[in-house]
Amino acid sequence: MNWRKLMLGIVTILTLACGWIVANDGDRWPYAFKRGLDVQGGVHLVLQARPTREVPTITPDVRERAMAVVRARVDGLGVAEPLIQARGTDRVIVDLPGVADKDEALRVLGTTAVLSFRAHAADLASAPGAPPAPPSHVPDWVETGLTGGHVTHVSVEPEGAHWAVIADFNAEGAGKLGEVSRQLVGKPMAIFLDDRLISAPTVEQPLDTGNVRIFGDFTARQAHELEVVLEAGSLPVPLDVVENRAIDASLGAEAVQRSVLAGGVGAALVMGFMAAYYRLPGVVANVALVVYGLIVLAVFKLVPITITVPGIAGFVLSIGMAVDANVLIFERTKEELAGGRSLHAAIETGFKRAFSAILDSNVTTLLACGVLFQLGSGMIRGFALTLAIGVVASMFTAIGATRHILHAALAARPARGQALFGGPTKEVIR
Amino acid sequence: MNPLKFLAPARAALDLSAFDFMGRRKLWFGISAALLVPGLVAMLLSYLWLGAPLRLGIDFTGGTLAQLTFTQPVSAVELKEAIARRGFEGVQVQIADGRTALVRLRDLDLPQRQRLLDGVKADVGAFRADRFESVGPTVGRELLGGALGALAVTLLGIAGYVSLRYQLDFALCAIAALIHDVVFLVGTFALLGLTLGVEVDALFVTALLTVLGFSVHDTIVVYDRLRENMQRAGARESFDEVANRSIRQTMARSLNTSLTVMLTLGAMAVLGGEPVRWFTCAMLLGVAAGTYSSIFNASQLLSWWRMRGVTPRKA
Numbered sequence A: 001m002n003w004r005k006l007m008l009g010i011v012t013i014l015t016l017a018c019g020w021i022v023a024n025d026g027d028r029w030p031y032a033f034k035r036g037l038d039v040q041g042g043v044h045l046v047l048q049a050r051p052t053r054e055v056p057t058i059t060p061d062v063r064e065r066a067m068a069v070v071r072a073r074v075d076g077l078g079v080a081e082p083l084i085q086a087r088g089t090d091r092v093i094v095d096l097p098g099v100a101d102k103d104e105a106l107r108v109l110g111t112t113a114v115l116s117f118r119a120h121a122a123d124l125a126s127a128p129g130a131p132p133a134p135p136s137h138v139p140d141w142v143e144t145g146l147t148g149g150h151v152t153h154v155s156v157e158p159e160g161a162h163w164a165v166i167a168d169f170n171a172e173g174a175g176k177l178g179e180v181s182r183q184l185v186g187k188p189m190a191i192f193l194d195d196r197l198i199s200a201p202t203v204e205q206p207l208d209t210g211n212v213r214i215f216g217d218f219t220a221r222q223a224h225e226l227e228v229v230l231e232a233g234s235l236p237v238p239l240d241v242v243e244n245r246a247i248d249a250s251l252g253a254e255a256v257q258r259s260v261l262a263g264g265v266g267a268a269l270v271m272g273f274m275a276a277y278y279r280l281p282g283v284v285a286n287v288a289l290v291v292y293g294l295i296v297l298a299v300f301k302l303v304p305i306t307i308t309v310p311g312i313a314g315f316v317l318s319i320g321m322a323v324d325a326n327v328l329i330f331e332r333t334k335e336e337l338a339g340g341r342s343l344h345a346a347i348e349t350g351f352k353r354a355f356s357a358i359l360d361s362n363v364t365t366l367l368a369c370g371v372l373f374q375l376g377s378g379m380i381r382g383f384a385l386t387l388a389i390g391v392v393a394s395m396f397t398a399i400g401a402t403r404h405i406l407h408a409a410l411a412a413r414p415a416r417g418q419a420l421f422g423g424p425t426k427e428v429i430r
Numbered sequence B: 001m002n003p004l005k006f007l008a009p010a011r012a013a014l015d016l017s018a019f020d021f022m023g024r025r026k027l028w029f030g031i032s033a034a035l036l037v038p039g040l041v042a043m044l045l046s047y048l049w050l051g052a053p054l055r056l057g058i059d060f061t062g063g064t065l066a067q068l069t070f071t072q073p074v075s076a077v078e079l080k081e082a083i084a085r086r087g088f089e090g091v092q093v094q095i096a097d098g099r100t101a102l103v104r105l106r107d108l109d110l111p112q113r114q115r116l117l118d119g120v121k122a123d124v125g126a127f128r129a130d131r132f133e134s135v136g137p138t139v140g141r142e143l144l145g146g147a148l149g150a151l152a153v154t155l156l157g158i159a160g161y162v163s164l165r166y167q168l169d170f171a172l173c174a175i176a177a178l179i180h181d182v183v184f185l186v187g188t189f190a191l192l193g194l195t196l197g198v199e200v201d202a203l204f205v206t207a208l209l210t211v212l213g214f215s216v217h218d219t220i221v222v223y224d225r226l227r228e229n230m231q232r233a234g235a236r237e238s239f240d241e242v243a244n245r246s247i248r249q250t251m252a253r254s255l256n257t258s259l260t261v262m263l264t265l266g267a268m269a270v271l272g273g274e275p276v277r278w279f280t281c282a283m284l285l286g287v288a289a290g291t292y293s294s295i296f297n298a299s300q301l302l303s304w305w306r307m308r309g310v311t312p313r314k315a
Helices: A003-023 A060-077 A102-110 A121-125 A171-183 A220-232 A249-278 A282-303 A311-340 A343-375 A376-413 A414-421 B002-013 B025-050 B076-085 B108-121 B136-164 B168-195 B202-232 B239-271 B274-296 B298-306
Strands: A042-049 A083-087 A091-097 A115-120 A141-147 A151-159 A162-168 A191-192 A196-198 A211-218 A239-247 B063-071 B092-095 B099-104 B129-133
Touching: A003 A151, A003 A282, A003 A376, A042 A060, A042 A102, A060 A083, A060 A091, A060 A220, A083 A414, A102 A151, A102 A239, A102 B136, A115 A121, A115 A171, A115 B025, A121 B025, A141 A171, A151 A211, A151 A220, A162 A171, A162 A220, A196 A211, A196 B099, A196 B168, A211 A220, A211 B025, A220 B092, A220 B129, A239 A249, A239 B099, A239 B108, A239 B136, A249 A282, A249 B129, A249 B168, A249 B239, A249 B298, A282 A311, A311 A343, A311 A376, A311 B239, A343 B136, A343 B202, A343 B239, B002 B136, B002 B274, B025 B099, B025 B168, B025 B298, B076 B092, B076 B108, B092 B274, B129 B136, B136 B202, B168 B202, B168 B274, B168 B298, B202 B298, B239 B298, B274 B298
Parallel strands: none
Antiparallel strands: A042 A091, A042 A239, A083 A091, A115 A141, A115 A191, A151 A162, A162 A211, A191 A196, A239 B129, B063 B099, B063 B129, B092 B099
């Protein structure tokens, strides 16, 4: 008997602890629920690496380098909890929850931003100091070999009505810059960004300072975005945006509110039914349901599990399913009582017999969750995870919490027997 | 005082302790047919009209779906023209409630997206982009393939699991009952796609798989009891009698579990958030179908299979 009281005590303390965890939000432990993209709004991008002539296959190394650049760009955006993941062999997934300026994020992540310095072929071939080649009708800029890959640091400065971008080069780049500019004194050197000509100033003197000032009539915002992008480094291969989703925060907030309300109503209906049909054991099951809910929510908060709108639906669904374990136990207990066992013995046998059946019946749901987790994107995974955690937790609270609460409740009014379990009379097992 | 006493007359009429679940199987199969046929017809029509048995959303076909909420009421024509003027063809616009517009067109890359949004702002007015989703065709095709693959894997996994725990004929009938549920759900959404324009997305597949997991467990409950009773019954009782008894004994549990799940799903479908409305409806329908097939189809199929001319074997 003492052991039973101990268990009941443990269950109570556990429940109170979970309740405290769920109720307390803040900057320190236990923090707040982690909210998904569809709840707080944000941007979701799927980037696919495109093979080029220089890089014909996307090896894991190439993809890793591309991801590093993406990460650096995202850092430049100042998003609180970005998520950057690899998918398949050549894709990168970027999630930016709560990003303030979605358009800016999309611009920064969507550009390839390959910076290159080009010159006319004729100018590169002619002697230093020779007059510039005559302008031709056909654009004939060729690479000088100096690219954004040689840039180590970028800063911006106001320049009259616009802004200029200053690029500092590494040792190799500085050397090359000096060499190229010496070759091109008096001739134009073109600065290209993504195959778009930004400017083509004439080189007045050799550039030995190791940096270049780029004027392109940039606004402050453009200069800043360019700074972020160039600082992050150039991508080894271009990344195509094959999927982009931007969701506003207002949509998510409303959906969450409604889902929570629906969950509350659903739980109330279930509890009402259980109490009406099973009477005292039904009330016990309801108490166990509250325990279950608090434990699961605390787990969501602590792991943390990212809360999405389908995830909330998964949790509400699991509330309906959590009762199933209790239903099974009660039905089995009724049968044991009808078979002539004493009340407490019937309960214990009911629990024992029910356990394998509960396990059995939840396996298929867990299988479906497993498949969904493999297949799905963030939202689907959110659902699969919350449902799976809910199902597993419901097995434990049914076996753990319900049993002890039931014993305790019946200890108070011992001799009620089968009538206590309510419901229509069942056929006796022959 | 049992608050459910008012149900007593109804319960007497459907005296469950003597209800013949097995004998009336033609009726149950008839009801199943009535439920499935409209859906199958809808799937066929959908295939002919839309190229797929369901109305597929952008998750699977690729394309762009945007929901824009304007500060002033706006007309579909005005919006459509503004977008077309920027060089985008094949645009469909639906106005939901005066200010909220749903825009559909082909998939867009980021510069195109910006051009479209800037154009709308300039020509039509200020708005808030509630959601703007663009999916490339390759990604869409992959997701569709992945969804079908997941469905196949789940069905096979379940088939394997049931044959492991029971025999092959039990497993086959359980799968048949499951397929009944899948066809019902898909058919219903084909119908909704044709009539209300409801599109099917990745969440629908999620609902489908969840329903599969739940429905087969309901069937297992009956089979578990059936097997237990078959072991105890011996040769003097017919399979149908044993099956009837098994169903009666497990009925309370099946119905109660389904009821509690449907209460929560029903609350979500009616009161829940907009993004998951159809998702929860799909699960609700699926659970209802699953419960029906577990009670009225699973064992009946098994009985029919066993009596097909083969000598009845013991479990």
